[in-house]
Amino acid sequence: MNSESRLRGVPFEALAGLAAELEPALAGVLSGAPAESLVDRFLRAHRGLDARGRAACAEAIFGVGLWRRRLRHAAGEAPGSPRLLLALLLRELAGRGDAAELAGLPASALPPPLPPPEPLAVRASLPDWLAAELVRASGAGAEALADALNLPGPVALRANRLRCDRTALASALAAEGVPTRPSSLAPDGLVVTSPRVNVRGLAAWRDGRCEVQDEGSQLLALALGARRGDRVLDRCAGAGGKTLALAGAVGPDGRVFASDADESRLRRLSERAARAGATGMVERLGPGPTPSLQLDGALVDAPCSELGPLRRGPDLRWRIDPAGFAALPPLQLSLLRDAASGVRRGGRLVYATCTFRREENEAVALAFEAAEPGWLRVAPAAPAEVLDANGFLRTFPHRHGTDGFFAAAWVRT
Numbered sequence: 001m002n003s004e005s006r007l008r009g010v011p012f013e014a015l016a017g018l019a020a021e022l023e024p025a026l027a028g029v030l031s032g033a034p035a036e037s038l039v040d041r042f043l044r045a046h047r048g049l050d051a052r053g054r055a056a057c058a059e060a061i062f063g064v065g066l067w068r069r070r071l072r073h074a075a076g077e078a079p080g081s082p083r084l085l086l087a088l089l090l091r092e093l094a095g096r097g098d099a100a101e102l103a104g105l106p107a108s109a110l111p112p113p114l115p116p117p118e119p120l121a122v123r124a125s126l127p128d129w130l131a132a133e134l135v136r137a138s139g140a141g142a143e144a145l146a147d148a149l150n151l152p153g154p155v156a157l158r159a160n161r162l163r164c165d166r167t168a169l170a171s172a173l174a175a176e177g178v179p180t181r182p183s184s185l186a187p188d189g190l191v192v193t194s195p196r197v198n199v200r201g202l203a204a205w206r207d208g209r210c211e212v213q214d215e216g217s218q219l220l221a222l223a224l225g226a227r228r229g230d231r232v233l234d235r236c237a238g239a240g241g242k243t244l245a246l247a248g249a250v251g252p253d254g255r256v257f258a259s260d261a262d263e264s265r266l267r268r269l270s271e272r273a274a275r276a277g278a279t280g281m282v283e284r285l286g287p288g289p290t291p292s293l294q295l296d297g298a299l300v301d302a303p304c305s306e307l308g309p310l311r312r313g314p315d316l317r318w319r320i321d322p323a324g325f326a327a328l329p330p331l332q333l334s335l336l337r338d339a340a341s342g343v344r345r346g347g348r349l350v351y352a353t354c355t356f357r358r359e360e361n362e363a364v365a366l367a368f369e370a371a372e373p374g375w376l377r378v379a380p381a382a383p384a385e386v387l388d389a390n391g392f393l394r395t396f397p398h399r400h401g402t403d404g405f406f407a408a409a410w411v412r413t
Contacts, residue, residue, distance in 0.1 A: 001151075002147050002151075003124075003147050003150035003151045004093050006151060007059070007063065007089075007093045007094040008094055008095050010055065010056060010059045010094060011052040011055060011056050012056050012059070012060070012090055012094055012096060012102060013056075013098070013102070014049075014050075014052040014053040014055070014056040014057075015053075015056050015057065015060060015090075015102045015103075016101075016102060018053070018057060019083055019086065019102065019103050019104035019105075020104055021042075021046070022042070022057060022060055022061070022086070023082050023083055025038045025039070025041070025042045025061050026060070026061060026064050026082035026083070026085070026086060027082045029061055029064060029065035029315055030064065030065070030068060030082060030085070032318070032319060034313075034315065034319075035061055035062050035065040035066075035313070035314060035315040036313065038061055039057075039058045039061050039062065042057060042061065043057065043058065055196075060086055060089070062314045062315070063089045063093070063314075064082065064085050064086055064089055065314055065315035065318070066125060066150060066314035066315060066317075067089055067093060067125045068085065068125060068318070069121070069122055069125040069126070069127075070092070070093075070117065070122060070123065070124075070125040071085040071088045071089055071092070071125075072085070073114070073117050073122050074088045074092050074111070074113075074114055075088060075111060076111045076114070077111075078109075078111045083103045083104060083105055084103070084105065084109065084110070086102075086103045087099045087100050087102070087103035087105055087109070087110055088110070090102055090103065091110065091113070092113070119131075120134075120135070120142060120143060120146060124143070124146035124147065124149075124150060125150070126146060126317060127317055127318065127320075129322045130307070130317055130320075131146070133307060133356060133357060134146055134149075134356070136356075136357075136358070137356035137357075137358075137396075137404075138356075138396065138398075141396075141398060141399075144398040145396060145397065145398045147398070148311065148396075148397035148398035149310045149311045149317075149397060150311070150314070151311060151397075152311060152312075152314075153214065153309070153311045153312050153397070153403060154191050154192065154401070155191070155192040155197060155199065155212065156183065156186075156189055156190070156191050156192070156212070156213060156214050156215045156218075157169070157173075157180070157189065157190045157191075157192065157199070157210045157211065157212060157213070158186070158188050158189055158190075158210060158211050158212075158213040158218050158241075158245060159188045159189075159190065159209065159210055160208055160209055160210060160211060160244070160248055160276050160277070161188065161248035161249070162208075162247065162248050162251075162276060162277045162278055163207070163208050163209040163276070163277055164209045165188075166182060166187070166188055166189070166190060168209075169190060169204060169209055169210055170182070170190055172203070172204045172209065173190070173192075173202065173204055173210075176202055176203060176204065177194075178192060178194060178197050178202065179192070179193045179194050180192050180193060181193055183215045183218070184215075184400075184401070185215055185216075185219060185382075185383050185385070185386065185395075185400065185402070186215045186218035186219055186222065187222075188218060188245075188248075189213075189215045189218050190210075191215070199212050206275075207275070208275040208276040208277055211241060211244060211245075211272075211276070212241075213241045213242075213245070214309070214402055214403045215395075215400075215401070215402045216308070216354075216395040216400070216402030216403045216404070216405040217241060217242065217354075217402075217403065217405065218245060219380075219382050219383075219386065219393065219395065219402075219405065219407075220242060220299065220301055220350070220352045220393075220405060220407055221242040221245035221246050221249070221299065222245075222249075222381055222382060223299075223350045223352070223380035223381050223382050223393055223407045223409055224246065224249075224297045224298075224299050224348055224350045224380075224381065224409075225297070225348055225380075225381035225409075226246050226249040226250050226254070226296070226297055227249065227250070227296075228249075228250060228251045228253060228254060229250065229251065229253040229254050230249075230250045230254045230255075230296040230297060231250075231254065231255045231257070231293065231294070231295050231296050232246055232250060232254070232255075232256055232257070232295060232296055232297040232298065232299065233256075233257045233258075233259065233290060233293065233295050233297070233298040233299065233339055233342060233343075234246060234256060234257070234258045234259070234298075234299050234301070235259055235290065235298060235299065235300040235301075235302075235335055235338070235339040236259070236260055236261075236300060236301050236302055236303065236335060237258035237259060237260045237265070237266060237269060238260055238262070238265050238301075239265045239268050239269055239272065240258060240265075240266075240268070240269035240272050240273065240282075242299060242301060243256055243258045243269060243273075243282060244272060244273065244276050244278055244282075246299070247273070247276065247278035247281040247282055248276075248278070250281065251281070252280065252281060254281060255281060255282075255283060256278075256281055256282050256283070257283050257284075257285050257293060257295075258282055258283070258284050258285065259284075259285040259286070259287065259290065260287065261287045262287075263286075263287060266284050269282065269284065270282075270284065290338050290339055290341060290342045291342065292341070292342055293342040294342070294344045295342045295343045295344060295347055296343075296344065296347050296348070297343065297347055297348040297349065297350070298339040298340065298342060298343050298347075298348075298349050298350070299339075299350045299352065300332075300335050300336050300339045300349075300350065300351050300352065301352045301353070301354075302328075302331070302332040302335050302336065302351065302352070302353055302360075302364075303328065303331060303332070303335075304328060304332070304353040304354060304355040304357075304360050305320070305322075305324075305325050305328060305355045305357055305360060306320075306354055306355060307320075307354075307355045307356050307357065307404065308353075308354035308355050308356060308395075308403045308404025308405055308406075309354055309403040309404070311397055311403070312403070325357065325359070325360075328359075328360055329359055329360055329363060329364050329367070332351075332353070332360060332364045333364050333367050333368060333371070336349075336351050336364065336368050337368065337371065337372060340368075340372060340375070340412075343412050344412065345412050345413070346411065346412060347411070347412050348378075348409060348410070348411055348412075349375065349409065349410045349411075349412070350380060350407055350408070350409045351364065351365060351368065351407065351408045351409075352393075352405060352406060352407040352408075353405070353406050354403060354404065354405050354406075355404065355406065356396075356404050356406075360406075361392070361406040361408075362390070362392065362406075362408075365377075365392070365408040368410075369410075374412060374413055375410040375411070375412055375413065376410060376411050376412075376413050377391055377408065377409070377410050378391065378409050378410060378411050379391040379393075379409065380392075380393045380407045380408070380409040381409075382407070385400070386400060391408075391409075392406065392407065392408050393405070393406065393407035393408070393409075394406055
């Protein structure tokens with residue numbers, strides 16, 4: 001299923017009579033407000049909607065937010081009002097003959113249909129800079145990559161090894177009415193196969209047996225090859241998804257040191273670690289330089305342009321300013337060198353991002369090797385199908401079904 005055919009299965013007929021109430025949310029997303037917040041606010045204000053109505057309204061807000069460039073092209077010289085763009089979403093992409101009626105407009109308000117636009121940026125509704133990045137990252141596969149970024153990503157879960165294994169988790173979720181399938185790449189991963197699951201309402205989540213984590217993100221934690229009893233660092237821990245995955249790998253006799261510039265996110269990690277049964281295995285560090293810890297391994301999932309998970313936020317592409325990208329590689333290299341300073345001889349180091357940009361990926365890895373000659377590049381501990389000829393890990397949504405990630409690994413000699 002591609003991104004356009006998917007819209008044909010949305011019950012947009014449930015929008016009947018709701019166009020006027022939807023208009024402020026549609027205007028908001030077109031003005032730059034986050035679509036997810038607008039959807040949440042709209043649904044809270046319309047609690048009487050049934051499941052079909054909730055789905056249709058959410059898809060309308062997300063759809064106008066994502067497809068705005070394609071829809072404005074279809075509008076031609078007509079004023080691109082929020083309701084007109086909604087009608088064009090319904091007609092051009094969802095194939096509905098009642099598009100004008102559902103948008104609360106007269107049929108005469110819609111411009112004549114146009115053939116699909118040829119430029120990738122317009123056809124897939126991308127900023128020009130992002131279309132160029134996809135071509136650089138995937139060449140002839142750019143169109144497939146763009147289409148994958150226009151589809152919502154699946155809900156992926158990681159079984160917490162400290163509480164259960166993947167088989168036991170799948171059985172527990174099935175008993176709660178949530179069907180899953182095993183991830184194809186991550187050994188602890190499950191992909192939810194039913195729509196709109198409330199993960200936080202599940203007993204398996206509340207008691208720490210699982211965490212929400214994209215399969216590609218799970219691979220980054222595995223890439224370090226952490227073993228029972230190891231002392232490892234998660235240098236850019238954030239809220240701690242990979243920290244907890246590392247805790248499951250090192251076990252009760254190991255230690256995971258978590259560091260992040262945002263101390264508020266680390267405070268949330270303490271709560272998550274307690275739920276996961278990892279409190280004694282996770283130690284929070286301050287936001288400054290890494291102390292000399294004699295580590296067995298370090299993971300640096302560095303701040304980046306975050307292009308890899310764009311399918312998780314359909315309007316994010318319109319809120320990213322590429323002018324800030326140039327400042328990222330120096331920061332990434334600095335964080336990588338800092339983490340490397342705490343790793344013992346024979347220990348491993350992994351550098352990772354969630355972006356496609358080579359300036360933040362291979363270029364940073366090569367700059368590290370030039371600045372730190374005491375490291376030998378090795379293949380990350382990952383399945384062969386996500387490793388390239390240079391030993392770098394790469395995942396793509398159109399090839400692997402994951403968000404887009406990059407990783408490089410070294411051993412200290």
